Structures are given as C-alpha cells and as structure tokens.
Amino acid sequence: MDQHRYYLNALFFFAETNSERSKLLKSLEKELDSPATTIDILPDMELSLALIPTHDTLILQAMFAMNAEAQPWETLVAAYNRILGWIIENQRKKIPWAVSRLFHTVFPPGESHRYLHQTADSLSENIQPGKPTGKQEQMPYGWFWSFEEGFIDQQRPKTWQRDLLLITPQARAEKVDSLFLNHPHQGLIRLELYLQKCKHLARQHNSIREALNRDISLLREEMLEHLVASDFNRIHEEPRLMEKMSRQLMRFLTQKATVEILLNSLRGNQALLSEHLESVKLESPHYDEQQAWVSRQAEQIESDLRNAGVVQESVYSIQDIQRGAEASRFERASYLLGYTAALLAGISLFNSFLDIWSLVLENSPWMLPAAWLRITLSLVGSVAIPLAATWLIARRKWQALVATLVSLVTVAAMVLVTILSNL
Numbered sequence: 001m002d003q004h005r006y007y008l009n010a011l012f013f014f015a016e017t018n019s020e021r022s023k024l025l026k027s028l029e030k031e032l033d034s035p036a037t038t039i040d041i042l043p044d045m046e047l048s049l050a051l052i053p054t055h056d057t058l059i060l061q062a063m064f065a066m067n068a069e070a071q072p073w074e075t076l077v078a079a080y081n082r083i084l085g086w087i088i089e090n091q092r093k094k095i096p097w098a099v100s101r102l103f104h105t106v107f108p109p110g111e112s113h114r115y116l117h118q119t120a121d122s123l124s125e126n127i128q129p130g131k132p133t134g135k136q137e138q139m140p141y142g143w144f145w146s147f148e149e150g151f152i153d154q155q156r157p158k159t160w161q162r163d164l165l166l167i168t169p170q171a172r173a174e175k176v177d178s179l180f181l182n183h184p185h186q187g188l189i190r191l192e193l194y195l196q197k198c199k200h201l202a203r204q205h206n207s208i209r210e211a212l213n214r215d216i217s218l219l220r221e222e223m224l225e226h227l228v229a230s231d232f233n234r235i236h237e238e239p240r241l242m243e244k245m246s247r248q249l250m251r252f253l254t255q256k257a258t259v260e261i262l263l264n265s266l267r268g269n270q271a272l273l274s275e276h277l278e279s280v281k282l283e284s285p286h287y288d289e290q291q292a293w294v295s296r297q298a299e300q301i302e303s304d305l306r307n308a309g310v311v312q313e314s315v316y317s318i319q320d321i322q323r324g325a326e327a328s329r330f331e332r333a334s335y336l337l338g339y340t341a342a343l344l345a346g347i348s349l350f351n352s353f354l355d356i357w358s359l360v361l362e363n364s365p366w367m368l369p370a371a372w373l374r375i376t377l378s379l380v381g382s383v384a385i386p387l388a389a390t391w392l393i394a395r396r397k398w399q400a401l402v403a404t405l406v407s408l409v410t411v412a413a414m415v416l417v418t419i420l421s422n423l
Helices: 023-033 072-094 114-127 170-181 188-229 232-279 285-362 371-393 397-421
Strands: 005-015 046-053 057-067 098-107 136-139 142-146 160-169
Touching: 005 072, 005 188, 023 046, 023 057, 023 072, 057 072, 057 188, 072 098, 072 114, 098 114, 098 170, 098 188, 114 136, 114 142, 114 160, 160 170, 160 188, 188 232, 188 285, 232 285, 285 371, 285 397, 371 397
Parallel strands: 098 160
Antiparallel strands: 005 057, 005 098, 046 057, 136 142, 142 160
16 A cells, blocks of 8 residues: 555445446446546546445445545545535435445654644544544554544435544555455444444434324323213213224334334344454444444333333223223123013013913803903013023023023913813
8 A cells, every 4th residue: 555645435325226236336437437427536546436235235335546645635525525426416316325434544654643633634624624623543453533423414315424534554554455444344344334224223213213202192192082081971982082092003003113123123233333343353432432322222212112112001901991891881781682672572472471361262161360360470471481581591590490480380370370260
C-alpha cells in the first residue's frame, strides 16, 4: 500500500433481491464507462466496484484511491457523492438503507503524532463542518476515529450513514488492507454489516412501536367500554363491542408478531456482531458503545413485548369471562324456553284430558265424574307429564321418575274415578 495515498471504502447496503443481484453493478459500470457519464471521476483517481452478497443483504463496495494532494478528503467525498447521487437518481425506491464509509490512509514514516490529529481534523471539516472531531482510539489495526452518524439529508426513503477513519502504521498496512479492510467475509465489512442491520432493525422498531402503543391504547379503551356495557341497561351493545374488540385484538396481534420477529432478528445480528468482534480481536470503545446501545434497544423491545403480553392476557381474560357469561345467559334462556314450552304443553294436555274424557263418555250410559274432580286430575296430569319430559332432558333422573309415576297414577285415577262414579 502506497504511504502517500488516501482511500475511501464505501459500503452500500441494499435489501437483496435475487433478480437485482448483478443489475446494479452492471448499470453502474456501464455508466462509468460511458463517454457521456454524469459521474465525474478525476483521471488520477482509482475506483473499483464489487458486489458482496449475504443471505439477506446485498453490499456494493466502492473503493476510491488517490495520491496525496492539497485536499484529498474533499476530493474523495466529492467522488463518493457523485456515485451516491447516481444511485439515488436511478435506483429510486431501491436505494441503500445504510452506507458505511471508512476513510483510510497510512501513517508516513518520520511524521509526528500531530499528523494524526491534523488528518482527522481535516476529514471532520469535510464530512461534518463545525462539529468536533471524534475521539481517537488505538487498536491493533492503527489509530481509529468514529464520527457523528445519521440519516442523509433530503432523501426519501432515508439512508443511514456511518463515517470512520483509520490511519494504519506503514509496517502493518498490507495485512490490515487484506485481512481487515477488504476481506468480504471478515473484518470491517462484516462488522459494519451486522452493526448496520442491528441499527436498521432498531429504527424499524421505533416506527412499529408507535403503532403497537396505539393498538394497546385502543384495546384498553375497548376493554373499558366493554366493562361499562356490562350494565344490564346496555346489555344489547355487548355483542357489537365484543366483535369490535376482537377486530382490534387481531390488529394488535399482527403488530406484536412483527415486533417479535424484529427482536429475534436483532438478537441474531447482535450475537453475530459480538462473535465477529471476538474473532478479529477488536477491543474498541466505539464498537463496545454500539453493542451496549443495541443491547438497550433489545431490552426496550422485550419490555414493550412484556407490556403487550399483559394487555393481551387481560383481553383474553375478558373474552373468557364474556364467553362464560354468554354461556350462562344462554343456558338460563334455554331453561326459560323449556319451562315456557312445558307450560304451553301442560295447558294443551289439560284441555285434551278434559275433551277426551267428555268425548269418551258422551254417547255412553256412563256419567261424568264431578267437574271439580275432573279438573283436578287433568291439571295434575297436565303438569306432571311436561315436568317429567323436562327433567328427563335435563338428566335429573329422580325428579323425572317421580313426575312420571305421578302422571301414571293420575291417568289411573281418572279411570278409577270414572268407574266409581257410575256404580
């Protein structure tokens, strides 16, 4: 690696689709080779492009390199902005959801440590004018700075951008370049991939969290309204409110499932980030802070899910109570209907007993028993027979047996009374 050269390693992270895997790179290369290209790259600047596919993310790596001049960082940033502008203009909705930019150079022999601060300050003025330079760290790969990160302005959808600076000692430059900076399966590329995915998932949760909290509030309002409707005067509103709460519960469960999926993905990428930091033996306060931030986000999501679980259990409990109350209400209604049917059947039997008794003896020399006796026996029989049928259906065996015996005795008494009245 030339000690007088400056580098920018830009990693563009895209949501991968198999059909678009190579289209982006081919289009960009064609644009750069076109005589009428809108991407103005200086003749003495080198640019190499590569695609690094992962299981769910497509990484476009753009490596800018140029010799030292008066404003090397400004020139590299301007070239990067032209590439980014082309991507935003031509990809439209398929723009990268995140970008990591690592600025890199070699510590020249014979320079004092003042060179480090001058280089970092010069870069800071180009990427975040007027803001303080990030804190310097020393790691096995050289001297490291991280700058303020955030969304790229005036862009929809938004892209999250991280800026890093690494100044490598001359003796370690080649190994750092091959093993840490440009290796597609280890080092910086993997660290930034897992960290950017963790941040991306956390940002998604922030938007979904608003919808989840809104659904929780709506569910609580539905539960309170349902409790008020439990008053007998509003009992006719309960089915409508129950259906409304069930629809709201379905929307809530959809949001909760989305948050659970996000949490699982966040935990998975957090574990991969920790594992990779351990594998590259990188002890960096910056990445430690990032890991701590990701852990706090995961804990916040878990807390939100616990709160959502409490609301969900409360809704389930209310629904169970409501179903029990409805079942009890239907059972009481069925008993009332049964007793009403038994009453109507008893009236019909009473009239039938009297009519049949009169018709049987009407054209015979036999006399009818006394009216009060006929009415009493017919009434007892018309009550005993429906009660026997009702209690038999309700599986009240002893009551049904007694009522059946009473009805049989009543019929026998009708016959016996008729015979005794005519002796």
